[in-house]
Amino acid sequence: MAFPGNRDRHGRHLTRMCLLSLLMLVGCSGPKPPHPARVADTIAAHEGPVQGPDTAHLTAELNRVRAEFPGRLQAADFFVETRVNQLKQAPCAQCHAAPVDLDKAPKAHWDIQLEHAGNHMMQCSTCHDPGDHKSSLIFLSGAALSMDHVYQQCGQCHFEQLRDWEGGAHGQRVAAWSGERVVRNCTGCHDPHQPAFPKRWPVHAARPADETLPIQEISHPEEGSAHD
Amino acid sequence: MTKSSSIKTWVRRLLNPEALRYLAADDPEGDRSFAEGAAQVMDKQLDRRQALKAIAGAGAAGAALVQAACAPLGGRSEEAQHRWEEFFKKNYRLMTETERAETVTRLTKLAADDRGGAPHIQTTPAQPGVLFGYAFNISKCKGYQDCVKACIHENNLDRGENMQYIRIFEIENGQQSLASANGSYYHEVPADGHYYLGTQCFHCENPPCVDVCPVGATWKEEDGIVVVDYDWCIGCRYCQAACPYFGRRFNWSAPQVPPESVNREQHYLGNRPRKKGVMEKCTFCIQRTRQGKLPACVEACPTGARVFGNLLDPNSEIRYVLANKKVFRLKEELGTEPKFWYFTD
Numbered sequence: 001m002a003f004p005g006n007r008d009r010h011g012r013h014l015t016r017m018c019l020l021s022l023l024m025l026v027g028c029s030g031p032k033p034p035h036p037a038r039v040a041d042t043i044a045a046h047e048g049p050v051q052g053p054d055t056a057h058l059t060a061e062l063n064r065v066r067a068e069f070p071g072r073l074q075a076a077d078f079f080v081e082t083r084v085n086q087l088k089q090a091p092c093a094q095c096h097a098a099p100v101d102l103d104k105a106p107k108a109h110w111d112i113q114l115e116h117a118g119n120h121m122m123q124c125s126t127c128h129d130p131g132d133h134k135s136s137l138i139f140l141s142g143a144a145l146s147m148d149h150v151y152q153q154c155g156q157c158h159f160e161q162l163r164d165w166e167g168g169a170h171g172q173r174v175a176a177w178s179g180e181r182v183v184r185n186c187t188g189c190h191d192p193h194q195p196a197f198p199k200r201w202p203v204h205a206a207r208p209a210d211e212t213l214p215i216q217e218i219s220h221p222e223e224g225s226a227h228d
Numbered sequence: 229m230t231k232s233s234s235i236k237t238w239v240r241r242l243l244n245p246e247a248l249r250y251l252a253a254d255d256p257e258g259d260r261s262f263a264e265g266a267a268q269v270m271d272k273q274l275d276r277r278q279a280l281k282a283i284a285g286a287g288a289a290g291a292a293l294v295q296a297a298c299a300p301l302g303g304r305s306e307e308a309q310h311r312w313e314e315f316f317k318k319n320y321r322l323m324t325e326t327e328r329a330e331t332v333t334r335l336t337k338l339a340a341d342d343r344g345g346a347p348h349i350q351t352t353p354a355q356p357g358v359l360f361g362y363a364f365n366i367s368k369c370k371g372y373q374d375c376v377k378a379c380i381h382e383n384n385l386d387r388g389e390n391m392q393y394i395r396i397f398e399i400e401n402g403q404q405s406l407a408s409a410n411g412s413y414y415h416e417v418p419a420d421g422h423y424y425l426g427t428q429c430f431h432c433e434n435p436p437c438v439d440v441c442p443v444g445a446t447w448k449e450e451d452g453i454v455v456v457d458y459d460w461c462i463g464c465r466y467c468q469a470a471c472p473y474f475g476r477r478f479n480w481s482a483p484q485v486p487p488e489s490v491n492r493e494q495h496y497l498g499n500r501p502r503k504k505g506v507m508e509k510c511t512f513c514i515q516r517t518r519q520g521k522l523p524a525c526v527e528a529c530p531t532g533a534r535v536f537g538n539l540l541d542p543n544s545e546i547r548y549v550l551a552n553k554k555v556f557r558l559k560e561e562l563g564t565e566p567k568f569w570y571f572t573d
Binding site for chain 2: 036037038039042043046047048049050051052053054055058077160161164167168169170171172173176177178179181184189197199200201202203204205206207
């Protein structure tokens with residue numbers, strides 16, 4: 001009471017306390033949105049035709065041909081890597097002038113082992129016609145087909161894979177995610193004579209397990225008590 | 229008069245040339261520049277950053293002097309200056325275009341000194357209308373780890389610690405738990421009766437790692453990529469603890485990359501060299517994807533198990549996967565909303 005400024009100081013103290021409690025109140029109802037954002041909502045709100053980065057220079061060098069689906073009215077809007085320019089032993093007419101007897105042991109093609117759905121179903125002549133169509137493949141019907149469009153031939157049986165390949169869930173896109181869509185041909189990844197991927201060693205040895213924490217499983221309280 | 233104001237007055241009087249006149253009276257040729265310079269500093273209002281910058285400038289000048297005297301070739305003073313300026317630069321998000329260009333120039337010069345070749349460091353921003361998404365086909369992955377190798381080379385990962393962003397888990401058929409998965413297998417693959425599942429940073433729409441960062445050194449870009457400012461990170465590893473997917477990696481030691489295998493096509497927020505004590509993680513190969521290229525892991529995958537694209541483009545491959553395949557994400561119940569889906573054939 002003896003200090004002349006005491007009353008004033010007391011008032012200031014009260015004001016400060018009020019301000020502090022106000023701040024705490026505001027702090028509790030922070031700027032966080034009440035519900036976390038869902039990717040699906042973000043997509044729905046912003047989707048539309050997009051002009052992505054310019055990738056013409058990335059796809060310019062690729063040997064590609066527009067995909068074709070016989071019997072469809074609309075042309076496909078994507079490209080497939082060409083095959084013919086990569087082949088060394090095709091067309092067959094480079095070596096074979098006369099029709100070849102497929103029953104004989106294949107001398108020049110000694111390295112080709114056919115492991116594709118079993119010999120009762122798939123033989124050389126299922127896809128090749130060394131008689132009439134030496135520069136192409138054949139459909140099951142016997143009609144000729146360019147090797148660039150081998151996906152049509154594979155799709156005769158693997159129609160589900162063909163559908164996913166066309167959509168983008170099977171196969172692999174080349175060079176760029178935006179711009180012109182160029183995808184690998186079936187034979188770009190699979191050896192048509194042995195289409196299954198072979199067993200081999202990984203190209204990289206992962207870090208030992210004790211240095212990388214495994215993803216921990218979340219245990220829900222009710223589940224935890226049930227186990228106890 | 230309060231105590232503090234009396235001290236202030238006393239200091240002012242001490243440093244004021246007028247008040248000091250009598251001190252120098254017996255030496256009329258005496259140098260008074262120190263007192264005058266100090267008085268100027270006292271009169272000027274400085275904030276903390278400006279003061280640090282002034283000290284930095286003085287320090288750089290001093291270091292430069294010493295180095296110029298010791299090194300007859302020169303050039304070290306410029307490097308010292310660059311290192312000081314790098315130390316006091318801003319958070320990447322707060323930089324102006326000019327400041328970004330300046331730091332890129334400095335980093336390019338410093339990296340050229342360090343590793344014997346100048347890198348190209350981009351600052352390409354996110355493009356409107358782009359939201360990156362990723363899908364991983366667990367039916368197709370055979371565990372070859374070509375993706376891991378490609379990632380290590382593309383992103384200049386630490387070879388000393390054998391760091392990798394991607395982990396491929398070998399899981400027994402019929403099992404779904406990652407706790408019992410083998411993340412460090414090394415034998416011929418695919419092993420009979422097993423499937424393979426790869427993880428990396430999932431670039432969550434609600435990233436918990438970003439929420440916990442005390443210094444704002446990590447954030448989600450407009451195109452959905454969660455990035456780290458390696459020069460702003462203080463290495464507290466809160467983000468590593470917050471990530472439910474073990475997506476983040478810490479540099480316990482200075483990263484080692486052989487100079488001949490350094491990828492010099494870099495992005496400020498991507499694969500530019502990191503230092504000891506900072507966090508890093510997958511950036512969806514920001515240096516590639518912002519140019520329209522595919523991430524290195526997607527390109528390297530020999531089985532086509534990896535799909536990457538723009539979620540906002542209804543015709544993209546990733547959208548086909550989401551619309552037509554059975555997809556799932558890890559720990560969906562957490563609400564982190566990863567932009568990384570798994571699917572089967």
